Amino acid sequence: MSSSDSSGPRDLNGRVVARGRLARLRSRLRGGGGTGPLGLADDVVVVAGSDDDAIASSTALDASSWRAEEEVILRHDLEVPADRLADAAAVAALDGYEVVDDERWGPRPQTVDDRLEVLVLARVQLLDAMHLSQERSRMASLGSRHGGIARRWSVLQRPPGGAGH
DSSP states (O other): OOGGGSOSOBOTTSOBOOOOHHHHHHHHHHOOTTOOSOOTTSOOEEEEEESOTTSOHHHHHHTSOOOTTSOEEEEEEEEEEGGGHHHHHHHHHTTTOEEOOSOTTSSOOOOSSTTEEEEEEEEEEOOOHHHHHHHHHHHHHHHHHTTOEEEEEEEEEOOTTOOOO
16 A cells, blocks of 8 residues: 555556666666655655646646656645545545645645545656646546545655755
8 A cells, every 4th residue: 555565667647667677777877866766755845736626737737846757746635524534545545546644745734614524645656737637637526426525736746956865
């Protein structure tokens, strides 16, 4: 269940990319600035995000400091009834999302509706506007199916020039 169970670079769908021996050797010879694959425990900063459903993913990314060639942590803040949290988290886990129940990226969001609880989901992946739109839609559907809503999304990356953790 933990992101450390399977490490390596991720694709646009959050899946670990299998690299052959030749690709691993080339990577070692080239260096790589000492940064390995991104993980949910790495030091990251928010580079893009919104709580406005109407903003286009491409617009949000274009106006941000997001670096397309680097992996991101895609974070979604949902609000669902307490008795549906586990079910929603289990469905999200099928797509590689993990529940983040600490304050590693700042204070946990507060709910707008007292009947709902916050569910923070995150995964590592490469990102483009199309896949961000797909994931936003997927999370809106997940929230709705479980009696809640997708409140906000965020894209996190290592600080520019950062060396991993």
